[in-house]
Amino acid sequence: MLGDWWEQGKRLLGSHLLHSDSEEEDMGFLEVTVSDIKHPAPELGPMPDGLSPQQVVRRHILRSIVQSEGSYVESLKRILQDYRNPLMEMEPKVLSARKCQVVFFRLKEILQCHSMFQIALSSRVAEWDTTEKIGDLFVASFSKSMVLDVYSDYVNNFTTAMSIIKKACLTKPAFLEFLKRRQVSSSDRVTLYGLMVKPIQRFPQFILLLQDMLKNTPKGHPDRLSLQLALTELETLAEKLNEQKRLADQLAEIQQLTKSVSDRSSLNKLLTSGQRQLLLCETLTETVYGDRGQLIKSKERKVFLLNDMLVCANINFKPVNHRGQLEISSLVPLGPKYVVKWNTSLPQVQVMEVGQEGGTYDKDNVVIQNAGAKKSSPASQAHNKVYLGPPRLFQELQDLQKDLAVVEQITLLISTLHGTYQNLNMTVAQDWCLALQRLMRVKEEEIHSANKCRLRLLLPGKPDKSGRPISFMVVFITPNPLSKISWVNRLHLAKIGLREENQPGWKSPDEDKKSKAPFWCPILACCIPAFSSRTLSLQVSRNLAFLC
Structure with missing residues (x-):
């Protein structure tokens, strides 16, 4: 029965997954109507007598799964019924149909997936006291590729959706008023942002519940193996979504940084030209000490490590003098504004570690x-x-x-x-x-x-009057020792990646055949494993030389 439900859902959703870029969101998507009468919500019956302590705990965990899933499905329905549908039908429009499609992208499909999961969960809960199995249901429900597809699209689109909502709040008072009315009229006063962030949090919640269930499942229990498999599937899925969210957040950070730079500045041209990537971005504390060791200044900075430059920006958390700014920030996070303090080319940045000063005294150390x-x-x-x-x-x-x-x-x-x-x-x-x-x-x-936790960077400064180059020291306090290690390693690897031999693509002779291609191999050649057989090792070396 469970397999039939998912096969039906796969056929119904499949065509829509193939047309995700179409202008009409509903094109190729056939919604499966889930009737509350035919398919009531899962409900766990009275606890029978004679259960062991572990069985009682497992029953409580199952109840938590049922309740959290019911609450999650209701939240998805609220987004569509209280926000999306009224905005699509509203006249005059406060948000265009195209923008509505972007803001609420893939929510229908996510609701469809969990509606089918809830149907299967209902039947499993009804027979719990005889089977006590739940792991295989999670495996069958969330190991499907279409679940990863719809959640991936939603996570990748989340930053864009929030950006549209923030801009509409700032420019359209009617839209802001609509969001305020919906929040005030709701029983729990949860904002649209609070509802829309729940799909991102859903799988970590599932993982915690299944971990508790596994801890209280004895060895030899028929549900133990399927619970372990379910945890593996969900953790893999959550890891993929987290990585996609991280990449999407990094792209948003670059866009936010670009907006803070003047269109005519050289940095703006650098940020918008080429395929620049953000490798690491973190809030660090810059510290300045006096000659006697007294702390002169300590301020948080946003530091951006790009693939070819390092950028340091001041963080401005103060709200802009805009009408209704505080009201907007209560509905959707506005985030900080950045003011670029300095930027420098990555090859010119040096990390100063212990013992590199040679017994010198400087302002910071x-x-x-x-x-x-x-x-x-x-x-x-x-x-x-x-x-x-x-x-x-x-x-x-x-x-x-x-x-x-x-x-x-x-x-x-x-x-x-x-x-x-x-x-x-x-x-x-x-x-x-x-x-x-x-x-x-x-x-x-x-x-x-x-x-x-002290990251000390030597940066190039302006030359003195005689034209000699001058360097200055910047000292950052990282949140923890692992953060500093990450910064040092990423800086080192990024500088290696900028070397000529490690640039992507292969160089070849010109068409006139007068110039020769340089003889070098990328640094990745160092990752070739060492073989015990000398003949095989020599053969690999010859093949590499031929390729280069």
Whole structure:
């Protein structure tokens, strides 16, 4: 029965999937009418007696699945019935039919998929106490390619849909008033944005529920294997959708950045020319320290790593002085505005790591190396280390080092005393030394932790009066150590990708055959696996040379 339902849905939806670019949204789509009388919503009956604790928990989880799915289907229906249909029928139009199709793209198909899933879920819930199986239903319902197709189209289109809604709110008061009326009249006061974001959140919710179900399914249970398979299918689907959402968000970020740049500026021409890609985009905290380690300035910046340039922008969260701006922001997120602070070509960017300064002092960091100490005490060992970190932390560490040196001298003097004095003996002096050493270790760990999140970039500045190039240091604090590692790796790989030998495409001689193609291989040639057979390895090398 379950297979028949999905085959029917596949035939009905198939033609529409092939015509997704048509001007009429409903062209080739035959809607399956789901009657509430013939197909009532799933409802779990009274709990029978004699169930084990695990069976009781599984029953509660099933109830959560039924309730969350029912709420989700109702949300999809609300989008179509309360927003899409009235906007399509409204006269005069506050949103054109074409824009309505873009805003509500694929929602009918998503509702169709879940309506069929709900029918199958209803029959499965009715027989739960005899079968206790749910995993195979998720596999049959959400492993279909058409589910991935409709959700992918929806996720890819989501940013565009929100952009149309925001622009319509700003330019058409009637549209803004329509959204406000719909929100106020709803029982839960959920906005259109709150409803439309639910398809993006649906599969992560399914995954959490099935994980709970699997935890409470014993080994050997007939539902365990199908639950594991269902989780694999849903996690794969969610990962694909997350990747598509990430790419769509990156494209939106570039568009937002481009809008913040003057049309006549050179940066605007760079952003709009060629096939420029956004590799990484994150909000980082720029920090500036004084000569004594005091924090002078700390401000959040939006940093964009493109495939050939690095852009830093100020973030302006203040609403623009526009009528109804606060009302709009309560209905749909407006997002920040960017003001470009600086941009530089990627090959000119250098990442400064620990030990690269060569013992120099600069405005943002201190590197001190005291060599040649004669003693082998812990204090002298500490003096031989190179410390890099925020100047305040380094100054505190340096003060501890000086105090330890003084206490060691006091200890030597105490050892020369002939009399016995209270609280002035070698035991107390040694305790002082150990306490200071512990504080130094704690301070070293603080400096080390700070460096894990500090991204230090050396950027080219304007030449001085004599024409000599000048570089300046920019220091960012990343949200966590993994973020810094990601930035360093992406910067390094992006610079490698800009090398001539790694540019896409193969160079060939001109038609006149007077010039020769350069002899080089892309960096990907380094990824060829090493074979144990020497003959096979040599043969692969010859083939590569021939291709190049």
